[in-house]
Amino acid sequence: MSINEEVELLRRIPLFAKIEPAKLKLLAFTSQRITYKPGDTVFHQGDPGDAAYVIFGGEADVLVDTPSGPLTVARLKQNDFVGEIAILCDVPRTATVKAVSELVTLRITKDLFFRLITDFPQIAIEIMRVLAQRLERTTADLRSATAKQNGKT
Amino acid sequence: MEKNLYKFIIRFSLRQQIIITLLSVASFGPYYYYLSMPKTIINEGIGGKHVTYPVDLWGLGVLHLDKVDYLLVLCFGFLLLVLVQQAFKYAINVFQGIAGERMLRRLRYDLYAQVLRFPLPTFRKTSQGEIIPMVIAEVEPVGGFIGESFALPIFQGGMLLVIFGFLVIQNPVMAMAAVALYPIQFYIVPKLQRRVRALGKERIKNQRRLSDRIGETVTGVVELHTHDGSNRMLADFAKRLGISYWIRVEIFQRKFVIKFVNNFIQQLGPFFFYSIGGYLVIKGQMDVGTVIAAVNAHKEMAAPWKELLNHYQTREDVKQKYEQVVSNFEPEGMPPPEDQLLEPAEPVPLNGPINVSSLTLNDDQGNAVLDNLSLTIPWPARVAVVGGSGREDFLQVLARLQMPTRGKVSINGRLLSELPETVTGRRLAYVGSAAHIFNATLGDNLFLGLRYRPVHERQMNERQRKHFERELVELKASGNILYDVDADWTDYKAAGVDKPEDLGRAAIAALRIAAFDEDVFQFGMRGTINPKQRGELADRVLQARRAFRSRLADGDIADLVEGWDPERYNTNATVAENLLFGTARELIFDVDNLASDPFTLGVLEQVGLRDRFLRIGYEVASTMVELFADLPPDHEFFQQFSFISSDDLPDYKELLARAKPDNLGQLADADRARLMTLPFKLILTRHRLGQIDENDRAAILQARKIFSQTLPEDRRGSIAFFDPEHFNASASIVDNILFGRVAYGQAQAQEKIGAVMADVIKQLQLRDPIIEVGFNFDVGISGARLNSGQRQKLAIARALLKQPDWVMLSESTASLDPRSHAAVLQALLEQRKQAGLVWSLQRVSEAEGFDIVVVIADGRVVGNGRYADLAASNEAFKKMLQG
DSSP states (O other), X not given: OOHHHHHHHHHTSHHHHTSOHHHHHHHHHHSEEEEEXXXXXXXXXXXXXXXEEEEEESOEEEEEEETTXXXXXXXXXXXXXXXXXXXXXXXXXXXXXXXXXXXXXXXXXXXXXXXXXXXXXXXHHHHHHHHHHHHHHHHHXXXXXXXXXXXXX | OOSSHHHHHHHHHHHHHHHHHXXXXXXXXXXXXXXXXXXXXXXXXXXXXTOOSSEEGGGOSSOEEOHHHHHHHHHHHHHHHHHHHHHHHHHHHHHHHHHHHHHHHHHXXXXXXXXXXXXXXXXXXOOHHHHHHIIIIITHXXXXXXXXXXXXXXXXXXXXXXXXXXXXXXXXXXXXXXXXXXXXXXXXXXXXXXXXXXXXXXXHHHHHHHXXXXXXXXXXXXXXXXXXXXXXXXXXXXXXXXXXXXXXXXXXXXXXXXXXXXXXXXXXXXXXXXXXXXXXXXXXXXXXXXXXXXXXXXXXXXXXXXXXXXHHHHHHHHHHHHHHHHHHTOXXXXXXXXXHHOOOSSOOOOOSOEEEEEEEEEOTTSOEEEEEEEEEEOSSEEEEEEESTTHHHXXXXXXXXXXXXXXXXXXXXXXXXXXXXXXXXXXXXXXXXXXXXXXXXXXXXXXXXXXXXXXXXXXXXXXXXXXXXXXXXXXXXXXOOOOOTTSBOOXXXXXXXXXXXXXXXXXXHHHHHTXXXXXXXXXXXXXXXXXXXXXXXXXXXXXXHHHHXXXXXXXXXXXXXXXXXXXXXXXXXXXXXXXXXXXXXXXXXXXXXXXXXXXXXXXXXXXXXXXXXXXXXXXXXXXXXXXXXXXXXXXXXXXXXXXXXXXXXXXXXXXXXXXXXXXXXXXXXXXXXXXXXXXXXXXXXXXXXXXXXXXHHHHHHHHHHHHHHHOOGGGGGGEEEOOTTSOOTTSOHHHHHHOEEEXXXXXXXXXXXXXXXXXXXXXXXXXXXXXXXXXXXXXXXXXTTSOHHHHHHHHHHHHHHTOOSEEEEESTTTTSOHHHHHHHHHHHHHHTTTSEEEEEOSSGGGGGGSSEEEEEETXXXXXXXXXXXXXXXXXXXXXXXXX
């Protein structure tokens, strides 16, 4: 897979969709592409977060530790972006990510991520937009859930 | 050392001085004839005065010469005299040079030897910045002076006397008149000179301070930067330079005054001759001829007189320098030279109890650091010394590095003050908290304690032997030490082994105790070996390579390493590596130079890659400019990722503006080379730029074959080819085992591979040999390439290797991480069970594993006994334990 293909993949991710291709190319070029074998761990819950990952191919499970053992809470597929919460909020990893099949990722280090944001404010704006949309959606979900709750009582 | 320069000269170079003086005196004769010959030629040869032809040379009746022949004979005679005269001059100069240089060598050697015997406290007041210029620069003029110290005054003085005598015979009055003013000159000039000398002294002192400052700046550069101290240092330096400047200006002024006075007095002579002589002539009491003769005589005497005066001035100057330097090198309390030189007649074992009675040690200000301290330590014993200040000094006294002010220290019944360093330096070891590591290999540092005198003579061929013998003569003539530094100094027996081959084993044991073996193993893995010298090890590394490869083949780690395969393109290596299929040993095949190397270009041409590379180069450059153009020039990305440095980026930008993709071939050679350099650096899996496609790779493989087949014989040595069956001498051991590249972007590749490799090395028992390769690791200036913990571990291993009776450690593990510290403590306590160990500890609780604990407070022993007993009943110790 060449840089240009990676750029194409990155553009399909909402977070990066509106960033101009040249910047994405720099992001792809300066990031490491890492392949994981089935069963390999991308990161562990509780680890300090040092990078975010874009999934280029393969699938991975998101596991959360529970008193009764690890619980799979989500399945990651191509074009998913994972691990950004830990680097944005500076908290330990909130879940474990494990490769299910052969998993190809682009590893965007924390340093690189922040540097990109400082160097190219449009990325920051884009991220804000995406996060705001997510928040908006979550709020809407909450509102409708609350409405349902209220309607019941 | 001789305090007086002339005593020094006479004591060590009397014979040379006599020879030089005799030569000088002997040259008088030819010199006289040489001077008088022109007169003879003009008067007799040309003028024909007092000559009758044919001339019967020397009245022997053998040769009869006519006028022209006689002239020729005289002229050739003159030529001969010139030769003789110059031959004398040559011999005298060479002799003077040699004598001076030998004396200078002796002087510098003596000064350096003094430094090696300075008592330790001296170095608290004397910095290396002061010592270095004294030994190197300040004594330099002494050598030049010594050669002529006797010959010049005798020669020039003799000349003066001869001319003076000649004058006296001609006209005593005028002769006396010609020298009448000399005494005045001789009286006044030194007076004026005195102030200049004092200034010179000041200047030297100031220069020492300058060099001291520079030395401090170099050592303290981090502190200066972190506190923005550069400007103050600059201002301080400028001030000191100013002091030097003003001293120099005053010296100039005074020097030229002296010159003025000298010349004036010199011209006073003619003034008197003309005025008084002239008056007498007018009065008819003297004839004109006498006046002229006097003026001429005065002129004749001027040259030797000037030389004598100059010599006198240099002499005063040099004498002062010599005496000043020597006085600086005689601190109090210095042991005699025998202390380091005298080999003990038989080994003096110090494996016995330590007895300290009424030990007092004062610091340089006279305060007691150790105060009337008495202590007995049995043998064998592991002793922890805890408590307040004075512990470090106490250990240094026990190791005989410092001499007590009062009191006695004896080990195994021998007074330390009566034992030479040749005994204590071998039977005792001391490691301080900041032990020095020398700028050499790790092994050289490790074996320091085993190399105290040459043990095995060096193997020499005829030429080397001759050279060495000549050197030996000079060593003797200059009073230098006669030991051959290139001999084998390593005393294997001192490390407890018989053969050189076993030394590694002993060293590794010491490294293990100091918890340093893993570090050295890593150095060894990154080190290289010469398979011609270490064929057996190279073979074993190859064996490891095969074992490692077969382990890779049958595991799920196969794709973590991409091996070097002559038939395949390695996607984790650069294009250059794929083409050369080896590592460049010389700059011509360095990746930056390949694009301008005609041979490489020719090979590319043959497989049709030349234009293609130009094209790829153009594309890569475009991409790089596109990616990096917006970044500020100091952005980290340039360093981490770009093929093009930020400095070169504008050039490439401009180059791209000029180049059109269709007419790249028309670019100037330099531009083309610039573009073509880029593809060589591409690594497929890493850069993913997609330019090198399947066809290109096939072509590069083809080029690889052509390259190795047609490479000219004289350039074969410039590349170390990858060869599955051979050891690559320019690659590290780890690369030789790996024989490939770790794949990019494979999760945890390094860790997984590292584990397999460690396993292979363990199975093949390669660990120890690789540690020994690590002995060749160059540790850098003061061990700068080691971290502080590694330096301490090295120092401890070095102290243990020579198997001393007592080891003194003064907080020598302070820089170690807690785990290593605990490991070293444990291992040392175990190893010293039947020997002596005195360890000064910062943390009191660590003293628990020791046989005896000594508590020191205010320079006295306030507790001495077993840990448990002290913890139960000793108040001072209890307090310390509580914290």
